[in-house]
Amino acid sequence: MVIDQFKLDGTVAIIAGCGKTWLEEIASAFAEVGADIIVAGPDLQRIERAAKAARYFSKESLSVLTDLCNAQEVQTLVGRIYSQFGRIDILVNNFNLEFAKPFLDIMEEEWSQVIDTNLTSVFHCCKSVGKYMVEQKAGRIVNIVSGLGERGLPNGAVYCASMGGVIQLTKVLALEWARKNIRVNTIAIGWMENDNAGTMEDPIVKYIPVQRRGSAEDIIPLVIFLASEASSYLSGNVYAVDGGLMARG
Amino acid sequence: MILDRFSLEGYVAIVTGGGTGLGKAMCHALAEAGADIVVAARSSGPIHKTAEEVIKLGRRAMAVPTDVCESQQVNGLVERTINEFGKIDILINNAGIARGIEASPRDPVHKEMGPIWEITDAMWHQAIDVNLTSAFYCCRAVARHMIERGSGKIINMASVGGLRAVRNNFTYCSAKAGLIMFTKTLAVSWARNNIQVNCIAPGVFPGVEVLPSTIQQFARFMPMGRCGELREIGPLAVFLASQGSDYITGECFVVDGAGSIGYAPTGYAPILPIEIFSKE
Numbered sequence: 001m002v003i004d005q006f007k008l009d010g011t012v013a014i015i016a017g018c019g020k021t022w023l024e025e026i027a028s029a030f031a032e033v034g035a036d037i038i039v040a041g042p043d044l045q046r047i048e049r050a051a052k053a054a055r056y057f058s059k060e061s062l063s064v065l066t067d068l069c070n071a072q073e074v075q076t077l078v079g080r081i082y083s084q085f086g087r088i089d090i091l092v093n094n095f096n097l098e099f100a101k102p103f104l105d106i107m108e109e110e111w112s113q114v115i116d117t118n119l120t121s122v123f124h125c126c127k128s129v130g131k132y133m134v135e136q137k138a139g140r141i142v143n144i145v146s147g148l149g150e151r152g153l154p155n156g157a158v159y160c161a162s163m164g165g166v167i168q169l170t171k172v173l174a175l176e177w178a179r180k181n182i183r184v185n186t187i188a189i190g191w192m193e194n195d196n197a198g199t200m201e202d203p204i205v206k207y208i209p210v211q212r213r214g215s216a217e218d219i220i221p222l223v224i225f226l227a228s229e230a231s232s233y234l235s236g237n238v239y240a241v242d243g244g245l246m247a248r249g
Numbered sequence: 250m251i252l253d254r255f256s257l258e259g260y261v262a263i264v265t266g267g268g269t270g271l272g273k274a275m276c277h278a279l280a281e282a283g284a285d286i287v288v289a290a291r292s293s294g295p296i297h298k299t300a301e302e303v304i305k306l307g308r309r310a311m312a313v314p315t316d317v318c319e320s321q322q323v324n325g326l327v328e329r330t331i332n333e334f335g336k337i338d339i340l341i342n343n344a345g346i347a348r349g350i351e352a353s354p355r356d357p358v359h360k361e362m363g364p365i366w367e368i369t370d371a372m373w374h375q376a377i378d379v380n381l382t383s384a385f386y387c388c389r390a391v392a393r394h395m396i397e398r399g400s401g402k403i404i405n406m407a408s409v410g411g412l413r414a415v416r417n418n419f420t421y422c423s424a425k426a427g428l429i430m431f432t433k434t435l436a437v438s439w440a441r442n443n444i445q446v447n448c449i450a451p452g453v454f455p456g457v458e459v460l461p462s463t464i465q466q467f468a469r470f471m472p473m474g475r476c477g478e479l480r481e482i483g484p485l486a487v488f489l490a491s492q493g494s495d496y497i498t499g500e501c502f503v504v505d506g507a508g509s510i511g512y513a514p515t516g517y518a519p520i521l522p523i524e525i526f527s528k529e
Contacts, residue, residue: 001281002278002281002483002484003252003255003256003282003487006252006255006484006488007252032251033251033252171507171510171511174507174510175472175507175510175511178472178473178506179473179474209436209440209441209498210440210441210443210496210498211440214496218495219496220251221251221254221488221492221493221494222488222493222494222497225484225485225493230484230487230488231484231485232481232484233452233473233481233506234506235472235473235506235507236472236507237503237510239502240497240500241496241497241500242497243440243496244436244437244440244498244499246499246500247433247436247437247498247499247500248433248437248499
């Protein structure tokens, strides 16, 4: 039955991320459709909350405090998961350190920090997990970035560069691992709900074709789709879930 | 239950070109997900067969012979659907013809299209009509209904040929590229009416009539080492027709096994040894 292809029964999924992200919602949803979840990141409270949400559906789920910018810590994390679970089917990267500054004012440390958090972490996670996926000859990676990885925004130099870098990395991994039965895709999200949402002062909303910001509920189904067998012939591309922002440009 | 977001229970869908190939595969998938299906195409035989198969899956179905290049017939199709089923939730504009881009039993792997002066006025118009104008007729026909209801899903079947050029294939590539931009314009125009419009850009999906040996010839050029299978289109169509994609509109969903994301040579070419990129 076609709906069965959206399920993740019997899979082991790592949800890695930090910054303004949706670890909890993704972890919970993936667990609901059958996956065992490991949530990894540097924010203890957040990852524990996410793992707790996942455990409602999957008792094996857990969280592991990890500095994802540190190659050694990532390698240790992934090795431990592989020993414990025997396989790694899915990796979701959701890194989103937001940063805005006129280009000439950006300091070198700030540039490095944003690149490290949003891009280099993805490099570390894909490298450590990818090794096992290549051995398994099976795997799915979903990288969540912003639509600003394809478009520009004044003051967004390093943020846009970091997001764009992930999009490009996805394409290369998709090609290198295409014959290893590993699919790698990117999701580009638009303007998401924040503290401004619903107030009169939110100037962005009228520029979004559907006239509202996005919420976790809006993006979760696409993450599930790309992590599941339902997307078996999709790899390498960016798919925007943004209420029509990318279309109107 | 999060899986409910992908269900099409109670929805009514029109699928043009639904008698064969991708269209038929999508009819099956949408029906499995719970939708009733109106199958439209020029030839009566295949669409009736598809409709029967949908009924066997436990859904309602109706076959309506339609030439989508004739706007009156398209309007008639929409009217009949509303009379019979009371509403239209989903429209899939899949009718289209591909010349020089598809694998077929008779074509060698790299069939060359002739030079531009071999394209007659009629050939050009026909390709634009079937691949692009038909989508315009269908979208125009359902527009008021969907806008009044305040909801709707439209999926246009484009192609990677609308994103990457194929030598001498002026008609198909231009029409499909037009369809992609038509999709985005619809999306942006109807976003406030809660109608989501997206397109699918399939890579190489050989039909059931193509010889396995021909498929294999194509397959060795694909990054995944294989072409697409018809069963792999259905789940994507279901996703784009479902509530799960309510915040997705104006997007082009490329489904081609990483075929179009490479730099020349793209995925649709042999993998060259890495040394040639670093010769001094």
